[in-house]
Amino acid sequence: MDNQLWEGKYHAALERMDREVSQWRSVESLLRQLVGCLGQAARGAHDELDRHLDGVRDAIHGPADPAILEPLVSGLTDAVAGLQRPRVAHHETADAPPRVARTENGSSVQSALSRLVDRILVVPRLTERAANLRRDVANADTLVSLASCGEKLADLINEQRLALQREIDTLQSILRHVTGRLDEMTRHMSRELADQSTGEANGQALDASVANEMRLLGDAALEVDDITELRFQIGTRLDAINDCFREFREREGARLSAYRERAESMRLRVEQLETERAALQRSLEREHELAQTDTMIGMPNRLAYEKRIEAAHESWLVTGHPLSIAAIDIDHFKSINDTYGHTAGDAVLRIIGQALVKHVRPCDFVARYGGEEFIVVFDGADEAEALQVSDRLRSKIQLLSFHASRQHVRVTASIGVARFMPGDTPRSVFERADLALYTAKNGGRNRCVVG
Numbered sequence: 001m002d003n004q005l006w007e008g009k010y011h012a013a014l015e016r017m018d019r020e021v022s023q024w025r026s027v028e029s030l031l032r033q034l035v036g037c038l039g040q041a042a043r044g045a046h047d048e049l050d051r052h053l054d055g056v057r058d059a060i061h062g063p064a065d066p067a068i069l070e071p072l073v074s075g076l077t078d079a080v081a082g083l084q085r086p087r088v089a090h091h092e093t094a095d096a097p098p099r100v101a102r103t104e105n106g107s108s109v110q111s112a113l114s115r116l117v118d119r120i121l122v123v124p125r126l127t128e129r130a131a132n133l134r135r136d137v138a139n140a141d142t143l144v145s146l147a148s149c150g151e152k153l154a155d156l157i158n159e160q161r162l163a164l165q166r167e168i169d170t171l172q173s174i175l176r177h178v179t180g181r182l183d184e185m186t187r188h189m190s191r192e193l194a195d196q197s198t199g200e201a202n203g204q205a206l207d208a209s210v211a212n213e214m215r216l217l218g219d220a221a222l223e224v225d226d227i228t229e230l231r232f233q234i235g236t237r238l239d240a241i242n243d244c245f246r247e248f249r250e251r252e253g254a255r256l257s258a259y260r261e262r263a264e265s266m267r268l269r270v271e272q273l274e275t276e277r278a279a280l281q282r283s284l285e286r287e288h289e290l291a292q293t294d295t296m297i298g299m300p301n302r303l304a305y306e307k308r309i310e311a312a313h314e315s316w317l318v319t320g321h322p323l324s325i326a327a328i329d330i331d332h333f334k335s336i337n338d339t340y341g342h343t344a345g346d347a348v349l350r351i352i353g354q355a356l357v358k359h360v361r362p363c364d365f366v367a368r369y370g371g372e373e374f375i376v377v378f379d380g381a382d383e384a385e386a387l388q389v390s391d392r393l394r395s396k397i398q399l400l401s402f403h404a405s406r407q408h409v410r411v412t413a414s415i416g417v418a419r420f421m422p423g424d425t426p427r428s429v430f431e432r433a434d435l436a437l438y439t440a441k442n443g444g445r446n447r448c449v450v451g
């Protein structure tokens with residue numbers, strides 16, 4: 001039956017989950033770094049808070065154990081709540097909660113938290129919550145509000161884990177269901193085989209009975225002289241043969257009607273299974289599509305990019321045809337959000353996404369990588385060609401017309417281009433493109449750099 005199709009779907013889902021597990025690992029490590037970073041930033045605000053921060057710092061170096069972490073989190077929450085009470089410190093006024101501190105290298109805890117939110121590939125159902133959290137992080141200007149964002153992030157991650165677990169449970173229940181049905185069909189087939197043997201045995205029994213009656217009839221023909229007696233013997237034997245056939249017909253008739261009943265019930269079961277399979281396939285396809293779509297912009301997301309680049313990399317290994325990518329990041333996007341609001345920022349992201357899709361070649365692939373970053377896969381394009389198309393995309397973005405609060409908003413983007421070279425993997429090429437992107441940013445933005 002379609003068990004191969006189901007197996008295929010099951011394995012594809014397992015692969016996706018494997019990828020997600022490894023993504024969670026990197027998120028977990030980022031979270032540990034972030035907690036360390038937050039701890040450093042918050043240090044010195046309050047003695048009681050420092051004591052809890054020491055506990056948290058020690059705990060995050062060990063394995064993630066909820067029994068250890070939960071009391072620490074609640075202690076820390078109480079200590080943070082204590083900060084909301086007015087207190088006088090040499091660097092704070094009495095009423096103001098502590099401002100967000102900056103780390104030594106100048107990047108704020110806020111932007112670390114914002115990068116972390118961008119990194120999480122949320123399931124479609126949680127997209128809106130992630131967008132709200134991103135906004136809260138962007139607006140958080142006190143340690144208290146940042147701590148509350150941290151809690152929301154933890155909740156989001158827990159929800160995401162639960163959603164993935166639910167997906168695994170659904171797949172396992174589908175697999176159990178299909179396996180159950182297949183077992184049922186196997187049992188049906190064995191019953192049919194056994195039934196066929198009964199039919200053969202019935203036929204052999206009939207053969208033997210008829211052969212016996214014929215032999216008795218032959219004996220009687222030799223032994224009996226009297227014609228009346230012979231007639232009687234022939235009549236008796238023929239009646240016996242008739243009885244054998246009647247019994248055989250009755251047995252076969254009963255067997256046949258039981259067989260028809262079973263065949264009909266099996267047909268109904270197969271029909272039902274087919275209907276269920278089609279419905280499940282539709283819902284899996286829909287889930288699959290949603291999982292690879294950025295719902296805010298309505299274009300492929302990072303998961304879709306990762307699948308695409310894996311496939312492109314595999315065919316590049318076979319054909320050796322040129323393959324390049326471009327990482328595109330909108331310049332000073334934070335200030336667009338800060339000046340015109342997040343709704344305007346979202347609109348800018350949507351318009352830029354559409355413009356990118358419109359201006360690449362049909363064989364190219366565009367996805368939103370996360371936050372204000374897009375990625376393009378240039379199939380069959382070498383470095384020079386990818387750079388040429390990227391520069392065209394850059395100038396198209398620059399020419400887009402955005403208006404907010406009746407003002408013209410100038411938007412530019414920086415682009416890092418990289419091509420696959422011998423020994424490259426999707427990860428190493430992405431890292432080169434990302435590095436080139438940062439060179440473009442450091443070089444003054446609104447430019448393309450090859451990595």
Ligand SMILES: Nc1nc2c(ncn2[C@@H]2O[C@H](COP(=O)(O)OP(=O)(O)OP(=O)(O)O)[C@@H](O)[C@H]2O)c(=O)[nH]1
Nearest residue numbers: 114134138330331332333334335342345346371372
């Ligand atoms: N409106 C909106 N903002 C987002 C979204 N995703 C990420 N952002 C914001 O994008 C901003 C990115 O800021 P930064 O990483 O500091 O970078 P930037 O301001 O673009 O500066 P450069 O990249 O250095 O030119 C953050 O403020 C995020 O909150 C989104 O979906 N919608």
